[in-house]
Amino acid sequence: MIHFKNVSKIYPPHMVALENVNLIIKSKEFVSLVGSSGAGKSTLLRMLIGEEAPSMGEIIVGDVSINSLNHKEMPYMRRKIGTVFQDYKLLPTKTAYENIAFAMEVAGKDDEEIREDVPQVLSLVGLEDKANQFPYQLSGGERQRVAIGRALVHRPDILVADEPTGNLDPINTWEVVNLLLKLNELGATVILATHDNSIVNNLERRVILMEKGKVVKDDLKGKYLI
Amino acid sequence: MKEKIITTLNRVTKSGLNSFWRNKWVSTATISVMVITLGLITSLFLLSVVVGSILTDLEQKVDISVYFKLSTTENEILKVKSELEKISDVKSVEYISRQQALAKFETEHENNPLIIKSLEELGDNPLEASLNIKAKLIDNYESIASFLESTRFSSMVDTVNYRQNQKVIEKLSSILGTVRNSGLIATLALGFIAVLVTFNTIRLKIYSMREEIGVMRLVGASNWYIRGPFIIEGILHGLAASLVTTIIFYPILVFVSPKISAFLSGIDIAGYFRNNFFQIFFLQTLVGVFLGVISSLIAMRRYLKI
Numbered sequence: 001m002i003h004f005k006n007v008s009k010i011y012p013p014h015m016v017a018l019e020n021v022n023l024i025i026k027s028k029e030f031v032s033l034v035g036s037s038g039a040g041k042s043t044l045l046r047m048l049i050g051e052e053a054p055s056m057g058e059i060i061v062g063d064v065s066i067n068s069l070n071h072k073e074m075p076y077m078r079r080k081i082g083t084v085f086q087d088y089k090l091l092p093t094k095t096a097y098e099n100i101a102f103a104m105e106v107a108g109k110d111d112e113e114i115r116e117d118v119p120q121v122l123s124l125v126g127l128e129d130k131a132n133q134f135p136y137q138l139s140g141g142e143r144q145r146v147a148i149g150r151a152l153v154h155r156p157d158i159l160v161a162d163e164p165t166g167n168l169d170p171i172n173t174w175e176v177v178n179l180l181l182k183l184n185e186l187g188a189t190v191i192l193a194t195h196d197n198s199i200v201n202n203l204e205r206r207v208i209l210m211e212k213g214k215v216v217k218d219d220l221k222g223k224y225l226i
Numbered sequence: 227m228k229e230k231i232i233t234t235l236n237r238v239t240k241s242g243l244n245s246f247w248r249n250k251w252v253s254t255a256t257i258s259v260m261v262i263t264l265g266l267i268t269s270l271f272l273l274s275v276v277v278g279s280i281l282t283d284l285e286q287k288v289d290i291s292v293y294f295k296l297s298t299t300e301n302e303i304l305k306v307k308s309e310l311e312k313i314s315d316v317k318s319v320e321y322i323s324r325q326q327a328l329a330k331f332e333t334e335h336e337n338n339p340l341i342i343k344s345l346e347e348l349g350d351n352p353l354e355a356s357l358n359i360k361a362k363l364i365d366n367y368e369s370i371a372s373f374l375e376s377t378r379f380s381s382m383v384d385t386v387n388y389r390q391n392q393k394v395i396e397k398l399s400s401i402l403g404t405v406r407n408s409g410l411i412a413t414l415a416l417g418f419i420a421v422l423v424t425f426n427t428i429r430l431k432i433y434s435m436r437e438e439i440g441v442m443r444l445v446g447a448s449n450w451y452i453r454g455p456f457i458i459e460g461i462l463h464g465l466a467a468s469l470v471t472t473i474i475f476y477p478i479l480v481f482v483s484p485k486i487s488a489f490l491s492g493i494d495i496a497g498y499f500r501n502n503f504f505q506i507f508f509l510q511t512l513v514g515v516f517l518g519v520i521s522s523l524i525a526m527r528r529y530l531k532i
Contacts (some may be wrong), residue, residue, distance in 0.1 A: 049444075071449055079446035089441055106447030108234045150445060 001027050007057035009043055017043045019213045030184045032200045034224045035210035041193040045162050049081050050074050079107055082151030082159045086137040086166035088143045090135045096146045097131040103150045113191040118152060125149040125179060141172025148179055158189045165196060235236055239372030242458025260467035261424045263416040264510045269476060270409040276493055277402045290367060291387040292374050293354040298382040303355055303429050310359060315366035320358040325351040354384055423519035424463055428456055432529045453526055464514030
């Protein structure tokens, strides 16, 4: 369970990015976070992964308060939350396989475990045959699937996707969204930030609408109408 | 857990080595400045050894000789001797009687018939008895000399003779002091520059790796996993610099050493360097690694936000 408790973020001197956000996201939920650019979606997600601290309020994941974690504890928290971004953030000098393996290496997993897990993850995202290709040899959708694969290696409870389809055409977009749905079925909580109303309207899942740093609508089976 | 640490250490070291090797040219610049610093420190060290050994050599040649008037009895002289021996600054006192002085004089001039002849003609022993005094430290001679020149002994003492060495020694030790001080200042300045250059190298590397660092953080790399490679690089810079310094220094020493030996007999710098190779190498490595790691730490503190 993720709980945003009276969370506000103010960038000094007085730019209010988030204002008194209260949200509860149950585990295994699939939530779409929608709103126009600058509504505060990304800020909310960045706080969830500890990239930024709230000016006020508290964020609780499971039974841990994110903002009370220190430098040493934060990396372990991040391993429990998989993240996917619009610009993929893959390492250009590493192949698809190596990009995913890298996430396991930095977490100190041993080589044997890496050899076992990476192919599994690659087949889960449907890229077994592209394992040895570099990011520039992959299409946008494939790159994003590598990024999702990388987010999955730590078997996270939560998958945070910030505009994962922002750079993709409709076909690739649906490949990625279907992958997210599949992961959700496998038991992960998925938080998808997007401003693509066609995705949201077809999903028929919970939709949280944000405007100017506030949650303005929260529907269990919502639509996103502009 | 232990295995995990070893795996991590392995990966961090590998990554550091990689980055060191891939940025050969930047590394070369860093190492060059460090080599100059280390070279200066080593030169200074060897110079101290050379000048130090010249100094101890000369110090052993310094002494004070007190010549007693012919009227002084042996007993009186021996009394002065025992009094001198009680002074804590005095290392040794040697008594040379008139007869010994004469014998010594005769052997020294046995090839000079004129002197021997004039001595014979004189009939009497014209030489004075003396005490040769060695002090523990050069600085002590001053006080011993003034002790002997005091009025208490004026009835017995003819002359108090400082050897000329004293002046040479004073000059040499003041030169050594100056060289040490200016060398130290130059070393500190160069060390500072070496730190700045290494710091800049690591800073650039952090900048060029910002993407990778971002991804590492994203996938939950621990702080030391991210920092480790930069520290390894700092260590490598130091190690490489110390190796290069040794490689440059040794041939130079082998070349220069005979020339110095020709000037100052008994000093073999190349030999000294060979005998103390590990100590010198250890010192260089220690300083190099210290400079490298310090710069890495400063750069990370400034630019690596985790």
